[in-house]
Amino acid sequence: MQTEPATTADISTDRHSRKQREWQQREQLILDTAQQLLQQHGLQGLTMERVASEIEYSRGTVYNHFASKEEIVNGIGIRCMQTLTEMFRRAQHYPGGQRDRLAALSLAHSLYAQLHPVEMQNMQLLKSPDIRNKISPQKQQALLQMEQEITGIALDIVRTAIAEGELPPSQPAVPESMVPDTIVMGLWSMGYGSNLLHLSGIPFTELGMQQPLDMMWLNTHKLLDSYQWQPLSDQFDIQKLKQTLCTALYADEVQQLKQKQK
Amino acid sequence: MQTEPATTADISTDRHSRKQREWQQREQLILDTAQQLLQQHGLQGLTMERVASEIEYSRGTVYNHFASKEEIVNGIGIRCMQTLTEMFRRAQHYPGGQRDRLAALSLAHSLYAQLHPVEMQNMQLLKSPDIRNKISPQKQQALLQMEQEITGIALDIVRTAIAEGELPPSQPAVPESMVPDTIVMGLWSMGYGSNLLHLSGIPFTELGMQQPLDMMWLNTHKLLDSYQWQPLSDQFDIQKLKQTLCTALYADEVQQLKQKQK
DNA sequence: GACATTTTTTGACACAACGTCATATTATCT
DNA sequence: AGATAATATGACGTTGTGTCAAAAAATGTC
Numbered sequence: 001m002q003t004e005p006a007t008t009a010d011i012s013t014d015r016h017s018r019k020q021r022e023w024q025q026r027e028q029l030i031l032d033t034a035q036q037l038l039q040q041h042g043l044q045g046l047t048m049e050r051v052a053s054e055i056e057y058s059r060g061t062v063y064n065h066f067a068s069k070e071e072i073v074n075g076i077g078i079r080c081m082q083t084l085t086e087m088f089r090r091a092q093h094y095p096g097g098q099r100d101r102l103a104a105l106s107l108a109h110s111l112y113a114q115l116h117p118v119e120m121q122n123m124q125l126l127k128s129p130d131i132r133n134k135i136s137p138q139k140q141q142a143l144l145q146m147e148q149e150i151t152g153i154a155l156d157i158v159r160t161a162i163a164e165g166e167l168p169p170s171q172p173a174v175p176e177s178m179v180p181d182t183i184v185m186g187l188w189s190m191g192y193g194s195n196l197l198h199l200s201g202i203p204f205t206e207l208g209m210q211q212p213l214d215m216m217w218l219n220t221h222k223l224l225d226s227y228q229w230q231p232l233s234d235q236f237d238i239q240k241l242k243q244t245l246c247t248a249l250y251a252d253e254v255q256q257l258k259q260k261q262k
Numbered sequence: 263m264q265t266e267p268a269t270t271a272d273i274s275t276d277r278h279s280r281k282q283r284e285w286q287q288r289e290q291l292i293l294d295t296a297q298q299l300l301q302q303h304g305l306q307g308l309t310m311e312r313v314a315s316e317i318e319y320s321r322g323t324v325y326n327h328f329a330s331k332e333e334i335v336n337g338i339g340i341r342c343m344q345t346l347t348e349m350f351r352r353a354q355h356y357p358g359g360q361r362d363r364l365a366a367l368s369l370a371h372s373l374y375a376q377l378h379p380v381e382m383q384n385m386q387l388l389k390s391p392d393i394r395n396k397i398s399p400q401k402q403q404a405l406l407q408m409e410q411e412i413t414g415i416a417l418d419i420v421r422t423a424i425a426e427g428e429l430p431p432s433q434p435a436v437p438e439s440m441v442p443d444t445i446v447m448g449l450w451s452m453g454y455g456s457n458l459l460h461l462s463g464i465p466f467t468e469l470g471m472q473q474p475l476d477m478m479w480l481n482t483h484k485l486l487d488s489y490q491w492q493p494l495s496d497q498f499d500i501q502k503l504k505q506t507l508c509t510a511l512y513a514d515e516v517q518q519l520k521q522k523q524k
Numbered sequence: 525g526a527c528a529t530t531t532t533t534t535g536a537c538a539c540a541a542c543g544t545c546a547t548a549t550t551a552t553c554t
Numbered sequence: 555a556g557a558t559a560a561t562a563t564g565a566c567g568t569t570g571t572g573t574c575a576a577a578a579a580a581t582g583t584c
Contacts, residue, residue, distance in 0.1 A: 042392025130304025
């Protein structure tokens with residue numbers, strides 16, 4: 001039987017730790033390769049066979065790392081969440097009001113979705129029950145942990161806003177304890193939905209509408225306004241804010257995006 | 263070569279029309295069977311082989327109707343949109359303010375998502391490019407048409423609301439011509455996102471949050487409020503409205519849902 | 525009703541990918 | 555160097571796909 005080198009203890013001999021390093025390095029190599037295949041050829045084009053031949057090992061070896069294609073996709077998902085988390089952290093420390101920071105999360109989410117459309121779309125797929133069953137509980141847990149981290153950042157910002165008086169703690173029709181959840185979930189679902197609709201390829205213009213992402217920024221602020229989150233959007237220029245955030249926090253990503261669209 | 267009987271003309275001889283009827287009947291039978299397989303065994307469990315054996319024809323025959331599993335899923339998608347449209351139409355004719363009607367759409371969407379989780383989730387899958395390529399443009403068109411119909415209903419309601427003065431035609435930061443789009447897209451993406459997040463199986467309670475659907479109704483109304491859509495939600499009881507709409511429009515669906523959760 | 529023609533159905537075939545596992549290979553330890 | 559443990563390999567059985575020539579059934583003609 002083959003077992004993955006223990007990840008916890010056992011850094012005693014540097015021999016072992018080297019092995020471990022190599023193992024993890026290959027794990028990343030596999031994920032790199034798989035992600036590339038996913039981007040270039042879609043989920044269909046991502047097969048264990050191709051991954052194996054690409055990294056110049058045999059299929060069996062790949063199976064030593066990931067028990068199925070689904071686990072690979074899960075692995076890619078985790079890495080996605082990691083980079084998204086990193087973008088969120090930048091927003092979290094943006095020197096400005098909490099409202100700006102929260103809005104920045106929204107922006108980050110949509111930039112990310114545009115930069116990694118395929119990954120984004122396939123993460124959704126990971127959620128369906130019959131696919132979930134093919135992923136070890138451990139690895140599911142790892143993904144969940146990232147999700148937890150990300151929501152944590154958002155919740156923190158809202159709580160700080162309340163503490164600092166930007167946002168009234170009590171809202172009509174919402175129990176006080178639920179206020180942060182509700183706001184975070186509102187933003188999250190709106191962002192999530194907009195991004196997925198954007199990626200869906202529905203020709204909105206033919207349906208007599210604008211593109212979802214153009215309206216998302218607007219609606220995000222409308223929602224924040226309705227919670228009386230100061231400053232309200234008629235007191236500043238939301239388009240300007242977007243520009244500012246883009247250059248201050250996400251210059252790199254915007255750059256990449258331009259590159260990509262060219 | 264085998265060709266599908268012409269769908270347009272040629273009802274001349276009743277012999278032909280009978281054939282055609284039989285053909286369409288079987289098409290439905292296939293979709294029925296496939297949908298059932300999808301619900302019970304997930305997308306993995308839906309195979310041409312099983313469908314064929316289930317309807318007691320050979321695989322070849324199934325391929326005469328649908329060139330691939332993807333086309334079957336597309337077919338299921340179209341039927342889903344049809345029943346959703348029907349639910350939307352009920353909302354459209356609800357005797358009440360336009361705001362109530364639009365809110366009813368939101369409700370319908372979420373009831374539907376709860377009743378047909380698997381279908382809902384897999385419709386999203388249809389949107390990824392590499393799957394799209396496996397569906398004939400014609401059949402894609404059919405799906406698109408349903409989408410068009412559905413957005414049409416929503417847009418109509420908003421326009422009527424403006425005409426009747428429930429909703430100010432001009433909004434800060436939104437070009438007047440874009441107001442209906444923006445509102446519809448806001449609601450759509452929020453509903454879409456909430457529903458998908460709800461189905462995602464993320465254990466929100468473990469992340470210290472409520473369930474998405476509980477907050478969706480609230481946030482929907484917050485959003486409408488922020489557009490100054492009268493009557494604002496502090497002038498009536500949104501929970502009460504939900505109840506009313508459930509019994510007046512969607513008693514059946516609510517019933518089914520209870521059945522299902524039991 | 526018998527025969528020709530067209531339509532529909534069938535299942536065998538070639539292919540692609542999956543996941544397993546006994547065996548071969550390589551690295552490590554003494 | 556020889557023993558032992560870790561790792562990699564690829565052949566194998568299985569399941570599913572999509573195609574297509576041939577069989578079967580239905581339809582049209584006399």
